[in-house]
Amino acid sequence: MRGEMSVIVRTIARITYALILVFGFYVILHGHLTPGGGFQGGAVVASGFALLPVAFGAAAAKRYLNPSLMRHLEEVGSLAFLALGFVGIGISFFYNVLANSGSLFGAAVPFGPNSGILNSAGTLPFMNWAVGLKVMTGLMTIVLVLLVGAGKEGKD
Amino acid sequence: MNGINSGFGAWNPLVWTALFLGIVAVALAIRALGRKDYKKKTGQTKVYLSGNEEPEPEDLHVRGDALYWGMVEALSGYYRRARALHTGILSDYFAWIIVTLGIVFVLLAVGR
Amino acid sequence: MGNFPFVVAMLLVILGLYTLLFKRNLIKLVIGASLIETGVNLFLVALGYRTAGIAPIYTYAPPALADRMVLPTPQALTLTSIVIGLATTALLLSFAVVIHRHYGTLDVREVKELKG
Amino acid sequence: MNALSVHAPVLLVATPLLAAFVVPLVAKLGSTVRNAVVGVFTLLTASLAGLVAANVLAGSGAPSVYVFGASPLNLTLPSGMHVPIRILFEVDGMSAFMILITALVAVAATLYSFSYFKEHSGGEMYYPLLFLLLAAIFGMEETGDLFNFFVFLEIAGIAACGLIGFRPWRGRSQEAAFKTMALYTLSGLFVLIALGLLYGQHGGLNIAYLSSRVGAEMLDLVALGLLVVALGMKAGVAPMHMWALDAYGEAPAPISAVLVASSQASLYGLFRVLFTLFGAAVSVAALGWFLIALSVLTLFVGVTMALLQKDIKRLIAYGAVSQIGYMLLGVGVGFTTSGSRPAYGFVAMQGGIFHMVNDAACIGLLFLAAGAVHRASGTRDLNRMGGLGHDMKWTAALFAIGALALAGVPPFNGFSSKLLIYESSFAASPILAAIAILSSILLLAVFMKVFQAAFLGPRLLENVREASRGMLVSMLMLAVVVVVFGLFPGFFVDKLVTPAAKALWLGRDAYVRAVLGG
Numbered sequence: 001m002r003g004e005m006s007v008i009v010r011t012i013a014r015i016t017y018a019l020i021l022v023f024g025f026y027v028i029l030h031g032h033l034t035p036g037g038g039f040q041g042g043a044v045v046a047s048g049f050a051l052l053p054v055a056f057g058a059a060a061a062k063r064y065l066n067p068s069l070m071r072h073l074e075e076v077g078s079l080a081f082l083a084l085g086f087v088g089i090g091i092s093f094f095y096n097v098l099a100n101s102g103s104l105f106g107a108a109v110p111f112g113p114n115s116g117i118l119n120s121a122g123t124l125p126f127m128n129w130a131v132g133l134k135v136m137t138g139l140m141t142i143v144l145v146l147l148v149g150a151g152k153e154g155k156d
Numbered sequence: 157m158n159g160i161n162s163g164f165g166a167w168n169p170l171v172w173t174a175l176f177l178g179i180v181a182v183a184l185a186i187r188a189l190g191r192k193d194y195k196k197k198t199g200q201t202k203v204y205l206s207g208n209e210e211p212e213p214e215d216l217h218v219r220g221d222a223l224y225w226g227m228v229e230a231l232s233g234y235y236r237r238a239r240a241l242h243t244g245i246l247s248d249y250f251a252w253i254i255v256t257l258g259i260v261f262v263l264l265a266v267g268r
Numbered sequence: 269m270g271n272f273p274f275v276v277a278m279l280l281v282i283l284g285l286y287t288l289l290f291k292r293n294l295i296k297l298v299i300g301a302s303l304i305e306t307g308v309n310l311f312l313v314a315l316g317y318r319t320a321g322i323a324p325i326y327t328y329a330p331p332a333l334a335d336r337m338v339l340p341t342p343q344a345l346t347l348t349s350i351v352i353g354l355a356t357t358a359l360l361l362s363f364a365v366v367i368h369r370h371y372g373t374l375d376v377r378e379v380k381e382l383k384g
Numbered sequence: 385m386n387a388l389s390v391h392a393p394v395l396l397v398a399t400p401l402l403a404a405f406v407v408p409l410v411a412k413l414g415s416t417v418r419n420a421v422v423g424v425f426t427l428l429t430a431s432l433a434g435l436v437a438a439n440v441l442a443g444s445g446a447p448s449v450y451v452f453g454a455s456p457l458n459l460t461l462p463s464g465m466h467v468p469i470r471i472l473f474e475v476d477g478m479s480a481f482m483i484l485i486t487a488l489v490a491v492a493a494t495l496y497s498f499s500y501f502k503e504h505s506g507g508e509m510y511y512p513l514l515f516l517l518l519a520a521i522f523g524m525e526e527t528g529d530l531f532n533f534f535v536f537l538e539i540a541g542i543a544a545c546g547l548i549g550f551r552p553w554r555g556r557s558q559e560a561a562f563k564t565m566a567l568y569t570l571s572g573l574f575v576l577i578a579l580g581l582l583y584g585q586h587g588g589l590n591i592a593y594l595s596s597r598v599g600a601e602m603l604d605l606v607a608l609g610l611l612v613v614a615l616g617m618k619a620g621v622a623p624m625h626m627w628a629l630d631a632y633g634e635a636p637a638p639i640s641a642v643l644v645a646s647s648q649a650s651l652y653g654l655f656r657v658l659f660t661l662f663g664a665a666v667s668v669a670a671l672g673w674f675l676i677a678l679s680v681l682t683l684f685v686g687v688t689m690a691l692l693q694k695d696i697k698r699l700i701a702y703g704a705v706s707q708i709g710y711m712l713l714g715v716g717v718g719f720t721t722s723g724s725r726p727a728y729g730f731v732a733m734q735g736g737i738f739h740m741v742n743d744a745a746c747i748g749l750l751f752l753a754a755g756a757v758h759r760a761s762g763t764r765d766l767n768r769m770g771g772l773g774h775d776m777k778w779t780a781a782l783f784a785i786g787a788l789a790l791a792g793v794p795p796f797n798g799f800s801s802k803l804l805i806y807e808s809s810f811a812a813s814p815i816l817a818a819i820a821i822l823s824s825i826l827l828l829a830v831f832m833k834v835f836q837a838a839f840l841g842p843r844l845l846e847n848v849r850e851a852s853r854g855m856l857v858s859m860l861m862l863a864v865v866v867v868v869f870g871l872f873p874g875f876f877v878d879k880l881v882t883p884a885a886k887a888l889w890l891g892r893d894a895y896v897r898a899v900l901g902g
Contacts, residue, residue: 345583
């Protein structure tokens with residue numbers, strides 16, 4: 001548990017790590033078009049992070065993923081989500097000011113089946129990113145905290 | 157409109173408080189009529205226990221459990237059962253919820 | 269066949285309740301709670317399902333089937349419930365870890381300092 | 385109305401949420417900055433609560449709607465819809481009343497925490513959890529959507545259990561937190577099953593919409609039963625009260641006070657379900673009498689078991705459980721008679737609802753005083769205390785005020801609400817009134833025991849110091865509420881309680897109309 005695992009595991013981890021991260025970010029980015037969204041993509045990214053302590057040991061993972069930085073990024077994610085709710089307060093809380101406005105993510109979407117317009121849905125993609133940031137860092141914080149516990153149990 | 161009216165009776169705390177303070181004043185007045193010529197911290201105010209030695213105040217303090225010992229003892233049948241029901245075991249907590257749920261369902265089915 | 273998912277959901281809930289009532293290990297109680305949660309989630313998803321339905325997403329939806337989408341609301345409810353379940357399970361397990369440190373046991377009948 | 389008061393309902397939830405995320409970031413700058421930020425946010429939240437309540441009560445408790453993401457913000461039914469699809473807040477007299485209670489307890493608890501947690505670290509997680517709990521309680525009290533209510537219920541549960549188990553070096557607090565969390569999870573899942581049943585039947589989760597649709601079909605009644613049991617459990621109704629003793633007893637003192645407000649929010653949810661959601665569909669006298677039976681059981685078990693306790697906080701926890709019985713008794717009598725609507729039914733409602741604020745103030749005061757006693761004497765065992773009144777005169781006086789008020793001794797506030805409950809429950813059945821009065825007497829006996837054992841008698845403990853000024857000020861705040869509500873009950877019953885009781889007792893149609901129109 002404390003040390004790193006065999007060279008096979010480490011090599012596979014090196015290869016799949018990037019793929020998992022890319023897939024997770026894809027799920028977050030396309031949250032308003034396809035199944036998934038901030039939470040699911042964030043969970044995928046966090047599972048990619050969780051690969052590090054498994055393959056390379058807890059100490060190496062902690063050098064790479066700073067727990068206090070994670071915690072603060074989580075706060076930033078939640079604040080960003082709340083701020084996006086406040087953006088619409090001129091009309092009503094969570095009002096989607098960007099939708100159909102023509103600006104970034106402001107393209108109008110035709111009703112009915114379409115081939116997916118990434119540049120649409122207004123504030124929703126930003127919310128996905130905020131939630132994604134919060135979930136990936138939050139879950140990673142949990143993993144890191146549990147690693148501390150596991151280390152202590154092992155020394156007893 | 158200070159008091160409340162329940163339809164059966166009325167309650168006005170300000171009147172009550174005024175009455176209460178009045179009664180306290182009367183009581184203090186009666187107390188003031190009493191003798192003032194005794195001297196504190198002399199033999200006149202010393203505790204007399206039939207000639208026995210006065211116990212230390214620390215030993216005389218009635219502890220929490222002792223205050224209602226008699227009442228708890230008198231109701232010991234109820235208290236034994238009530239304590240036995242508060243087992244502190246989580247499974248029993250769950251069981252109570254399920255039992256209550258069952259009773260509610262029966263009542264709703266019957267009362268429909 | 270139409271009621272089959274509901275029967276399974278009910279079974280899961282009952283299994284979970286059985287676990288909560290009769291298992292003694294605190295970790296198993298957490299598993300029981302998760303079982304009930306799974307049952308409830310299945311119940312919610314099954315509520316919104318329609319036979320031969322497709323996912324309620326317009327991106328690349330086959331136009332011929334666009335009126336056969338399943339209800340999205342129960343899926344959103346399920347997703348929220350899964351997230352909440354994750355939080356409660358993590359919290360319960362971490363309390364169980366600390367309880368084991370203090371009491372030296374995970375037997376539900378011995379974790380009863382608070383009684384009476 | 386200006387923009388602030390238009391958006392006040394949502395800001396009331398968003399502000400504590402914002403605080404919960406900001407506080408950990410500013411905690412890096414030292415505890416003084418952190419406490420200042422926490423204080424500012426608490427005051428902001430409390431003033432928003434006052435603003436929301438003032439707006440609603442100015443309209444004599446008529447429901448007002450806030451729809452998330454809608455334009456304009458009170459558009460409940462977008463073009464051509466028959467079902468409200470957006471999440472919305474719906475605040476009426478009862479919600480406003482509950483919001484005020486929560487705000488009162490929140491201010492007192494936060495102020496108290498500043499001094500209570502002075503020597504402990506971990507404040508950067510304590511205050512966020514507290515704010516999260518407050519946001520969830522406010523959300524439960526404001527929301528007009530059942531699923532939203534469930535989410536807030538779960539957030540409140542998770543935050544509350546995090547706070548109950550906040551001191552992991554105390555094994556018992558972990559036990560209490562585990563038990564509470566397990567029961568909260570089960571009750572939350574019951575609520576979710578009920579929501580699924582209602583959604584499957586009627587295709588919506590808006591309370592007003594559902595209220596116009598539910599009938600007395602079997603599945604609706606199953607949902608009602610699940611909701612009653614789940615919310616009753618979270619309120620701490622006997623025989624499902626055991627978690628409450630553990631949780632109130634082992635949580636840090638200010639958290640115990642907030643947990644009382646959280647339980648009352650669950651009780652509010654129960655009332656909402658009974659009167660608004662199922663108000664027209666179900667007039668099951670059997671369920672009403674069952675609730676009254678449960679309330680009497682809660683009362684009786686609470687006070688009799690309190691007499692046995694050695695631990696001062698667990699004793700007060702039993703007292704808190706018994707008070708839930710009074711509220712449920714008053715409102716239960718109202719619910720049972722809601723078909724025939726006699727005059728005493730409304731009085732019972734007034735009594736039960738008025739007792740909520742009185743209970744929050746008294747029990748909160750007692751928990752805070754018990755925390756001060758624990759801090760000063762280093763023990764919670766009543767058998768080892770004695771003579772604390774010599775050194776803690778202020779705490780003793782404040783504790784006495786809280787105890788007398790809770791036991792229903794005039795002229796404090798507990799008497800006013802209990803009088804309404806006694807007289808109206810006498811009209812329903814004399815036995816109920818007899819049990820209620822007997823429980824009050826026993827409660828007085830219980831607190832005589834605490835006061836005698838802890839504060840009176842010769843000095844038994846060395847180095848006892850008076851509670852710090854911050855703790856005393858927060859206790860004094862609640863004591864002032866106790867006394868003022870006791871001396872001027874007519875004013876508060878008129879201005880606060882009657883709109884709340886009317887909103888439940890008569891307000892179902894207005895509640896539905898506010899969303900569905902017509």
